[in-house]
Structures are given as structure tokens and as C-alpha cells.
Amino acid sequence: MQPAARRRLLVVLASLTLALLLADLAGWAGADRLRSVGGLVLGPVQRALSGAPHDELAAVQAENVRLRTVAAEQQHRLDELGRLEELLGSGVTTGRTLVPARVVATDVSPLGGRSVTIDVGSRDGVRPDSTVVAADGLVGRVTAVSPWTADVQVLGSAGSVVAVRVGPAGTLATVSPPAAGDSESRPRGSLRLTGVVPATPVVGDVVRTLGSVDETPYAAGIVVGTVTAVDPDRGQLTRSATVRPAIDVDAIDVVGVLVPTARSTTRPTTRPTTRPTTLATTGPTTGAPR
Known part of the structure; x- marks a missing residue:
């Protein structure tokens, strides 16, 4: 239903409702008959007015649920990527195959x-x-x-x-x-x-x-x-x-x-470096230099 048509129906509905209210307050004898006629007239109008918004509301709610689901999935993926980046950047994995x-x-x-x-x-x-x-x-x-x-x-x-x-x-x-x-x-x-x-x-x-x-x-x-x-x-x-x-x-x-990395070659061996020692000679020497 178009918005302009819906507004006109709302005006008619409000006018008839006001007339029924005034008739009841005035104690008019034909108020019951007017109320029954109003029910016959206004019933379809009320259903028409309530039906369209309900369908639209249901569609909006369904779309809202879908968008929330998509947003939650995207957030979950972003969280996973964040944890993966944190893992790859941590010291736990430094120098290792992962x-x-x-x-x-x-x-x-x-x-x-x-x-x-x-x-x-x-x-x-x-x-x-x-x-x-x-x-x-x-x-x-x-x-x-x-x-x-x-x-x-x-x-x-x-x-x-x-x-x-x-x-x-x-x-x-x-x-x-x-x-x-x-x-x-x-x-x-x-x-x-x-x-x-x-x-x-x-x-x-x-x-x-x-x-x-x-x-x-x-x-x-x-x-x-x-x-x-x-x-x-x-x-x-x-x-x-x-x-x-x-x-x-x-x-x-x-x-x-x-991923374990098995050692494919023997580990190199090292030997401590030894320094030659100098022996000092003490005491008198024999012979004269030539």
C-alpha cells in the first residue's frame, strides 16, 4: 500500500473512531448500531493498515538478523586473523617452521x-x-x-x-x-x-x-x-x-x-686453543759466548 493511501485511510479511521466515541458519550440510542456498522467498515481497513506494516516489519527484522550474522562472522574472521598475526609475531615461533x-x-x-x-x-x-x-x-x-x-x-x-x-x-x-x-x-x-x-x-x-x-x-x-x-x-x-x-x-x-627439523649433518666439533708455555731458565750458565 502506498504511503499516501495509507495516510488517507488513517484519517478515515480516526474520524469514524471519534464519531463512535462522541456517540457513546452523548448516550445516543443508535450508538450500538453505528458501532456495528463501523466494525464492518473499519475491520477491513484495520487489517489492511496492520497487514502491510507487519510484513514490512518482519522483512526489516529478517534483514537485521542477516546483517548481524554477517557482521558476527566478519568479526570472528578478523579476530582469527589478529590471533594468527599475534602468533606469527611472537617469540614462540622465531626461527621455526610453523x-x-x-x-x-x-x-x-x-x-x-x-x-x-x-x-x-x-x-x-x-x-x-x-x-x-x-x-x-x-x-x-x-x-x-x-x-x-x-x-x-x-x-x-x-x-x-x-x-x-x-x-x-x-x-x-x-x-x-x-x-x-x-x-x-x-x-x-x-x-x-x-x-x-x-x-x-x-x-x-x-x-x-x-x-x-x-x-x-x-x-x-x-x-x-x-x-x-x-x-x-x-x-x-x-x-x-x-x-x-x-x-x-x-x-x-x-x-x-x-614442524620438527631433524639434524641432517653432524654437529661440528671444536677444540680449545692451547697456548705454548715459555720455560724460564734460572741459575748460572756455563761457557762464554763466542
């Missing part, structure tokens, strides 16, 4: 921990025991590979133990999920640090991966987390502590798989 990936599925183990599926596989150069990282640090390791996807055991899963170095001194230790019989109460999602050599960790110490041969399953120097609490000294030889992981396992999205 296969970017996105988490497409997740599974929580009844025994504790989490595994995720990423959208890259053997066709992309991914192989089992590859290190998986995010911009903030270690995610976990690849446990199974198919042509197009790979399964990743996330840091802190049941049975996972990672060799690490702690603090500026690089003290040797391991991190693992809290055990059922752990004497200390640890926050959800935290890790248990166990020293390998006698040493006392300090709150705030950064924990990094020790590294493995050919960088499998864990490349060296990847941030695992930060020491947040040190367990009381109960006379044990080594001290344990609580570590907060560098990544949020509940919000893993864009990750990178580090």
Missing part, C-alpha cells in the same frame, strides 16, 4: 584434561609428536594424524609429563597435572611442578620446556607457565610448586604446529 591451524573440535577426558582436533594433518606436513603452540606458549603435542586433521593432547591432560627449566637459572623440573593424592590443593587448571634437582622455585618464575631430541615431542624454550605458589618445605629433597599455564585451555582457537 603450520597455522584452527581448533575444530574439543573433547574433555573423564580422567581429566582435554584434547582438541585441529584442521591440519599429514598433507600439511604434520606428524605425531609435533609441538603445538599458541601465541602465549605451549598448547600440547600431536598424538594422532589423519590426512586433513590431527588430534592434540593439551597440556595438563592425564598422564602428560613435560620436562622443563625453571626461572633464570634454568633449574630442571617436570610439570604434570595434579595427582589424586596430591598433598596440596591447587586451583582448577593448574599444573604441579616437581623439582628434579635440589632447588627452591620462586613465585613468578617462568617455566619453559627443556626440549627433546629433534624437537619432538616438545621443542625447547617454549613458555609453559608461571609459578604461582611454592609448596611448604616438609623435609623433602626437592620442592614442588603450583604453575599457572600460559594458555587458557578453555579458549584455544588459533594454534601453530611446529
Whole structure:
């Protein structure tokens, strides 16, 4: 219906409604009959007026929903690109070959921990025991590979133990999920640090991966987390502590798989340089110079 026609109908409707109101207020005996006639006349007009705007409103609402969906998808893609740029620009990937990936599925183990599926596989150069990282640090390791996807055991899963170095001194230790019989109460999602050599960790110490041969399953120097609490000294030889992981396992999205680079040539050897020593002769000499 055209806007001009709709305005004329609104004027007619308002006039008839006003006439019915005045008739009721005046107590006119024919008001009931006028009301019934008005209903017959105004009913189709009201339906015509209400029908068109309702259809238009429904169309506008549907378009609004579509535009919001498109905007949300575009924002999600921008967020992913931002996280990918952050990953590629982080120190985690410096000097390493990286296969970017996105988490497409997740599974929580009844025994504790989490595994995720990423959208890259053997066709992309991914192989089992590859290190998986995010911009903030270690995610976990690849446990199974198919042509197009790979399964990743996330840091802190049941049975996972990672060799690490702690603090500026690089003290040797391991991190693992809290055990059922752990004497200390640890926050959800935290890790248990166990020293390998006698040493006392300090709150705030950064924990990094020790590294493995050919960088499998864990490349060296990847941030695992930060020491947040040190367990009381109960006379044990080594001290344990609580570590907060560098990544949020509940919000893993864009990750990178580090492609291991096997050493193809022998490592060059070096020998320390020795300096010749000069022996000094003391005491009298015999003979005269000629």
C-alpha cells in the first residue's frame, strides 16, 4: 500500500473512531448500531493498515538478523586473523617452521584434561609428536594424524609429563597435572611442578620446556607457565610448586604446529686453543759466548 493511501485511510479511521466515541458519550440510542456498522467498515481497513506494516516489519527484522550474522562472522574472521598475526609475531615461533591451524573440535577426558582436533594433518606436513603452540606458549603435542586433521593432547591432560627449566637459572623440573593424592590443593587448571634437582622455585618464575631430541615431542624454550605458589618445605629433597599455564585451555582457537627439523649433518666439533708455555731458565750458565 502506498504511503499516501495509507495516510488517507488513517484519517478515515480516526474520524469514524471519534464519531463512535462522541456517540457513546452523548448516550445516543443508535450508538450500538453505528458501532456495528463501523466494525464492518473499519475491520477491513484495520487489517489492511496492520497487514502491510507487519510484513514490512518482519522483512526489516529478517534483514537485521542477516546483517548481524554477517557482521558476527566478519568479526570472528578478523579476530582469527589478529590471533594468527599475534602468533606469527611472537617469540614462540622465531626461527621455526610453523603450520597455522584452527581448533575444530574439543573433547574433555573423564580422567581429566582435554584434547582438541585441529584442521591440519599429514598433507600439511604434520606428524605425531609435533609441538603445538599458541601465541602465549605451549598448547600440547600431536598424538594422532589423519590426512586433513590431527588430534592434540593439551597440556595438563592425564598422564602428560613435560620436562622443563625453571626461572633464570634454568633449574630442571617436570610439570604434570595434579595427582589424586596430591598433598596440596591447587586451583582448577593448574599444573604441579616437581623439582628434579635440589632447588627452591620462586613465585613468578617462568617455566619453559627443556626440549627433546629433534624437537619432538616438545621443542625447547617454549613458555609453559608461571609459578604461582611454592609448596611448604616438609623435609623433602626437592620442592614442588603450583604453575599457572600460559594458555587458557578453555579458549584455544588459533594454534601453530611446529614442524620438527631433524639434524641432517653432524654437529661440528671444536677444540680449545692451547697456548705454548715459555720455560724460564734460572741459575748460572756455563761457557762464554763466542
